[in-house]
Amino acid sequence: MEQSSQQPLVSLRGIMKAFPGVLANNNIDLDIFPGEIHALLGENGAGKSTLMKILYGFYRADDGRIWVDGKETRIKSPADARQLNIGMVFQVLNLIPAMSVLENIALFLKDLPGLYNPAQIRKRIFEQSRLYGLEVNPDDMVAHLSIGVQQKVEILKLLLSDAKILILDEPTRVLAPHEVESLFEVLRKLRQNGYAIILITHKLKEVMECTDRITVLRAGRVAGTILCSEANHEKLVQLMFDKQLTAQIEREDLPRALDPVLELVSFSTHGEGTEVSLKNIALKIFPGEIVGVAGVSGNGQKELCDAILGIEKVAGGRKLLKAQDFTHSTTRKMRDFGLGFVPENPLTMATVPFMSVLENMAVTRTADYSRHGGLTMDWKLVQEDARQSLEKFGFTFSYYLPAKSLSGGNLQRLIIAREMMKDSQLIVASYLTRGLDVQSTLVARQELMRARNEGAGVLLISEDLEELFSLCDRLIVLYEGRIAGEFKPSETDYYQIGYLMTGSQGNHVTTH
Amino acid sequence: MSLLALLGVLSSTIFSGTSLLYATLGEVVTERSGTVNLGLEGVLLISAATGYGVTVSTGNPFLGVLAAMLAGGLSNLVFGYLVITRKANQLASGLAVLFFGYGLSALIGKPFVGKLINSLPRYMIPGPGELPLRYTSLFKFDFLIYLVIPMTFFIWWLLYRTRWGLGLRAVGENAETAYASGRNPGMIKFQALFVGGLLAGLGAAHLSIAFTMNWAEYMTGGRGFIAIALVIFSKWHPIRAIAGVLVFSGAVAFQLLLQVSGVNVSPFLLDMIPFILTLTVLLIWGGTRKHSAPATLGRVYQGTE
Numbered sequence: 146m147e148q149s150s151q152q153p154l155v156s157l158r159g160i161m162k163a164f165p166g167v168l169a170n171n172n173i174d175l176d177i178f179p180g181e182i183h184a185l186l187g188e189n190g191a192g193k194s195t196l197m198k199i200l201y202g203f204y205r206a207d208d209g210r211i212w213v214d215g216k217e218t219r220i221k222s223p224a225d226a227r228q229l230n231i232g233m234v235f236q237v238l239n240l241i242p243a244m245s246v247l248e249n250i251a252l253f254l255k256d257l258p259g260l261y262n263p264a265q266i267r268k269r270i271f272e273q274s275r276l277y278g279l280e281v282n283p284d285d286m287v288a289h290l291s292i293g294v295q296q297k298v299e300i301l302k303l304l305l306s307d308a309k310i311l312i313l314d315e316p317t318r319v320l321a322p323h324e325v326e327s328l329f330e331v332l333r334k335l336r337q338n339g340y341a342i343i344l345i346t347h348k349l350k351e352v353m354e355c356t357d358r359i360t361v362l363r364a365g366r367v368a369g370t371i372l373c374s375e376a377n378h379e380k381l382v383q384l385m386f387d388k389q390l391t392a393q394i395e396r397e398d399l400p401r402a403l404d405p406v407l408e409l410v411s412f413s414t415h416g417e418g419t420e421v422s423l424k425n426i427a428l429k430i431f432p433g434e435i436v437g438v439a440g441v442s443g444n445g446q447k448e449l450c451d452a453i454l455g456i457e458k459v460a461g462g463r464k465l466l467k468a469q470d471f472t473h474s475t476t477r478k479m480r481d482f483g484l485g486f487v488p489e490n491p492l493t494m495a496t497v498p499f500m501s502v503l504e505n506m507a508v509t510r511t512a513d514y515s516r517h518g519g520l521t522m523d524w525k526l527v528q529e530d531a532r533q534s535l536e537k538f539g540f541t542f543s544y545y546l547p548a549k550s551l552s553g554g555n556l557q558r559l560i561i562a563r564e565m566m567k568d569s570q571l572i573v574a575s576y577l578t579r580g581l582d583v584q585s586t587l588v589a590r591q592e593l594m595r596a597r598n599e600g601a602g603v604l605l606i607s608e609d610l611e612e613l614f615s616l617c618d619r620l621i622v623l624y625e626g627r628i629a630g631e632f633k634p635s636e637t638d639y640y641q642i643g644y645l646m647t648g649s650q651g652n653h654v655t656t657h
Numbered sequence: 658m659s660l661l662a663l664l665g666v667l668s669s670t671i672f673s674g675t676s677l678l679y680a681t682l683g684e685v686v687t688e689r690s691g692t693v694n695l696g697l698e699g700v701l702l703i704s705a706a707t708g709y710g711v712t713v714s715t716g717n718p719f720l721g722v723l724a725a726m727l728a729g730g731l732s733n734l735v736f737g738y739l740v741i742t743r744k745a746n747q748l749a750s751g752l753a754v755l756f757f758g759y760g761l762s763a764l765i766g767k768p769f770v771g772k773l774i775n776s777l778p779r780y781m782i783p784g785p786g787e788l789p790l791r792y793t794s795l796f797k798f799d800f801l802i803y804l805v806i807p808m809t810f811f812i813w814w815l816l817y818r819t820r821w822g823l824g825l826r827a828v829g830e831n832a833e834t835a836y837a838s839g840r841n842p843g844m845i846k847f848q849a850l851f852v853g854g855l856l857a858g859l860g861a862a863h864l865s866i867a868f869t870m871n872w873a874e875y876m877t878g879g880r881g882f883i884a885i886a887l888v889i890f891s892k893w894h895p896i897r898a899i900a901g902v903l904v905f906s907g908a909v910a911f912q913l914l915l916q917v918s919g920v921n922v923s924p925f926l927l928d929m930i931p932f933i934l935t936l937t938v939l940l941i942w943g944g945t946r947k948h949s950a951p952a953t954l955g956r957v958y959q960g961t962e
Contacts, residue, residue: 198961201837203836203837203961204961222836222839222841223836223837223838223839224839224840224841227838227839233837235837239831239833239834239837240834241827241830241831241834241952242830242952243830243949243951243952244826244827244830248823251820251823252823252824252827252834252835252838253838253839257820257823258820259819259820259821260818260819260820261818261819261820261823
């Protein structure tokens with residue numbers, strides 16, 4: 146490659162970073178050249194985000210040296226990194242919803258005068274967005290933008306802040322397929338113009354599709370750096386895991402049950418403020434089937450889950466479980482019926498951050514573990530159940546750490562283990578594998594399929610179409626609180642679903 | 658009800674509303690940066706006592722105003738040390754500052770109880786010059802009253818049109834984003850608290866040096882808390898605060914008038930009118946409140962490792 150003859154734009158040498166109980170980065174070396182898209186690949190907890198947050202000054206390394214443009218530098222804060230033209234889009238988008246696009250971009254402008262002129266910034270936004278096909282309306286409130294558009298704003302923000310080294314932390318996580326395609330298009334154009342791009346990801350397909358070089362991290366160390374042209378799927382997996390994965394998800398053919406486990410009849414909710422209202426949802430989930438819900442997040446997925454769980458008030462229609470009316474039942478009743486629930490945000494919606502892992506394991510079924518009429522808890526039994534369940538998934542945790550100290554991926558593992566601890570009749574899973582690495586994803590999917598094979602009805606909400614197509618027996622698309630289409634996976638393709646997800650006027654075919 | 662009585666209500670609304678508006682503006686600025694100062698009442702008391710004391714000692718009310726502002730700013734910095742540097746809980750620290758303010762202001766003010774001062778000079782509003790004296794005397798205002806509306810627009814401009822304001826609001830919405838943009842959230846929160854304290858000081862100065870021309874313990878009578886409620890009423894927006902202050906102070910002046918005119922209702926009940934009105938408005942606003950409050954309001958910024 147021609148890059149090897151150039152001087153690297155960024156060199157990291159011997160980067161060390163420890164968090165309580167984990168060595169996140171262990172002696173990492175990395176070179177980034179101008180005009181390349183460099184993938185940072187690795188499973189959860191491999192240290193990818195930590196390393197890049199160190200480069201951006203968000204974390205400070207315990208040890209190690211950094212050169213930018215051939216000069217050794219010390220990056221103590223994002224302010225330092227920005228001086229060196231380094232910019233980063235975080236995994237959780239960092240835009241401020243209550244501000245306009247223009248204000249969000251102005252916040253990151255390097256040369257923003259004390260008294261700024263919005264008209265001038267608006268002009269710069271238009272110029273830059275035309276250059277890269279990143280059309281946005283500067284005066285829109287970010288709260289009203291879809292995730293895809295927000296991603297565009299984030300990238301524009303970096304470009305306008307004069308960043309030459311762009312770090313993108315899992316940028317495709319929440320995008321629909323055609324949005325991913327256009328993001329890669331933008332990245333390729335940026336590469337042509339001499340930007341250096343670091344793409345953090347754990348999706349092998351993306352890595353092969355749009356990068357030049359790949360550095361694989363494993364457990365805080367560099368497992369290897371290879372050229373994309375010399376890489377293949379097996380090689381990368383081997384670097385990531387140091388072993389071959391045996392990917393096997395077994396779908397048993399079950400006779401279709403006669404009665405649905407969950408039935409929603411012209412089901413509606415009334416959304417307040419930024420919430421979405423569900424409108425006239427008709428949905429049946431039969432035992433032994435996985436029904437997938439495709440859709441860009443914020444189109445009623447959260448409301449659907451909450452309404453099924455009984456947190457959200459039902460405004461109209463009925464909710465039946467095994468032909469019994471549960472429309473206005475409490476969450477407790479739903480849980481007693483045998484409902485497992487993996488919400489979209491495990492930290493805020495499924496755990497008590499300051500309680501320990503073990504307490505969090507017990508918190509959804511305290512009745513099962515209480516003794517002496519609720520005066521004591523059988524912690525031994527909790528521990529035994531937790532151990533069994535975690536073992537099944539191959540997860541390991543310290544039971545006494547507070548839940549908030551776990552990483553996003555580990556929290557997700559904890560919730561999955563908890564919600565699939567007992568045999569459930571109905572499982573509602575939102576973004577089951579979001580933030581999980583390849584290995585854990587596989588296990589989580591296997592367990593979901595096992596639950597299905599054993600006769601549970603499953604509602605799986607996801608933006609990962611690959612996941613939906615490989616796991617689901619049926620698929621519905623949710624758009625603005627309505628069901629925009631219903632398909633069997635074999636009868637449709639990514640693009641049809643993708644267009645329905647984004648509300649594009651494509652071929653609106655519904656097959657029943 | 659006579660014209661004179663109505664004009665009296667208006668005049669009294671303006672006089673008692675001025676200190677409230679300054680205090681509300683100050684709290685808007687600090688809350689926009691994500692910090693709730695529940696101890697505002699205490700800060701007002703410290704400022705009022707300090708301003709009054711300096712006016713008595715120097716004979717110069719302008720020096721008193723300046724001293725009150727500084728006292729407000731410094732008190733807020735103490736609060737800032739607790740909640741920003743020491744990362745203490747904001748509500749608990751606010752209450753601590755409140756009670757500290759009760760005590761400290763009583764201590765500062767004690768030597769000056771009953772002393773006379775040169776109050777801030779008052780100037781006739783231009784316009785109705787030919788009215789009889791009993792009307793015109795109602796509309797002679799000090800400079801702090803003339804300044805308060807321009808100040809409101811200035812604060813709005815500061816928050817919404819300058820780089821400083823943009824950064825300050827960003828800290829209140831998401832301190833980590835502000836940090837990622839190269840700002841120092843802790844420093845910005847301190848600045849917001851200082852500016853908020855200066856404004857609270859202005860309000861307190863108006864109360865003791867211009868309006869009542871007197872120092873008495875607990876003289877603020879809950880204004881600090883009303884100001885916090887008015888911040889919610891105004892949805893954290895300086896200009897809407899004017900409406901809130903007018904409603905509340907108008908109600909106070911009106912019920913005072915009712916009491917004077919001898920309505921056969923318990924004065925304690927009448928005293929409650931402004932507070933009931935404020936509660937009612939808050940109840941009505943309540944449903945939409947979460948969509949306008951700064952997103953990290955009341956939370957302590959932990960920083961990064």
